Amino acid sequence: MALDRTGFKRERFEDVFSSMEEKARETFGETINTSARSPLGIILRIVAWVIARLWQDTEDVYNSAYVNTAEGTSLDRLGPYVGVTRIMNQYAVGKVEITGTPGYIVQAGFRVAAGERYFETDDSVTISSNGKVMANITAIEPGQTGNVAEGMITDIVNPNADVTAVTNPAATGGGREKETDQEFRDRFSLSVASGGSGTVDSIRGVLLSVPGVRAAAVIENTAKTPDAEGRPGKSFEAYVLGGQPEDVGAAIFAKKAAGIEPYGTESVTVTDLAGYPHEVRFSYARVEPVRLRVTVTKNSSYPLDGAAMIKTAMIKYIGGEDADGQLYSGLSMGAPVIHARLVATALTIPGVVDATVEVSTDAGLTWQEGNILILRQSVAQVDADSITVVEI
Secondary structure, three states: OOEEOOEEOOOOHHHHHHHHHHHHHHHHOOOOOOOOOOHHHHHHHHHHHHHHHHHHHHHHHHHOOOOOOOOHHHHHOOHHHHOOOOOOOEOOEEEEEEEEOOOOEEOOOOEEEEOOEEEEEOOOEEOOOOOEEEEEEEEOOOOHHHOEOOOOOOEEOOOEOOEEEEEOOOOOEOOEOOOOHHHHHHHHHHHHHHOOOOOHHHHHHHHOOOOOOOEEEEEEEOOOOOOOOOOOOOEEEEEEEOOOHHHHHHHHHHHOOOOOEEEOOEEEEEEOOOOOEEEEEEEEOEEEEOEEEEEEEEOOOOOOOHHHHHHHHHHHHHOEEOOOOEEEOOOOOOOOEOHHHHHHHHHOOOOEEEEEEEEEOOOOOOOEOOOEOOOOOEEEEEEHHHEEEEEO
């Protein structure tokens, strides 16, 4: 039986061929030749292969009905049943300071770059009397490549005599790749909670649906007096990693309970359906800087840029800024830095036969070979300058 109380059971090629061979012997006699070189054996094996593929397709159809086993488009089609959709590629956004001739109008679409990563201005802006103006920019290509560090955008793509310099005073953000199946499944599991209102899970669930937000945590103070971190009585503080303030504030306002105060270091004004303004507060995640000291034993397969590859791999795991200014998401909020994962990451580099990884959280004053615990409102980060690679 293909389907019973334990689920769907697919027949493999060997199962199908065995059944067909048994039927052939029943029909033509026990002495019939079904070896791999006989005409009948060849025919049976070809047909069995086709039928086995049909069994496989049938199993895929069965699995596509369940979020834990569905993949790709089939998984996407389950999302609307609980009110979520897969997050697609997103473009990084930020601001750039333009220096040039006072009074000159820089048209929308003016292109600037950080190496091979290109951006363009969203609106037309006029250079002020001091020769400078700030302009909003959006990456030309979607994805994490548009997330660049402060001061990396310095190139003017189309030279203009009235524009002499450009720079980004802060890092760009919000760029991300298409949500993976596992990321979508994780958010799917939170969607039931986000469908409600006024609960910690519902607020966290809706925050994870905000564009650019990679992680979120909500901490509430149920007492009538302020807690140890200053949260007023009967309030909550939402922590987010990424996302625009206006989007985060609107999401919190849509889910919070009436009369319950949202607390935090950031403040945005949200207008309700009646047109009345409301202050919504939240906090961005606290960044916990990490330093690494990696000692590797190498062989002849170790590449010339092995040290740079090790640094990039570590940054991809933890999260932070690479040497080329590329920002990686890495660990989610509150996730600990697992020492064994650091060692395993170093061993993925070709030619590395052994590795020792030391970790510091106090700017290199003390080092340890152990896990680093991170508070749930914080996120670990590392950059290329904070990683030392010793090659033996």
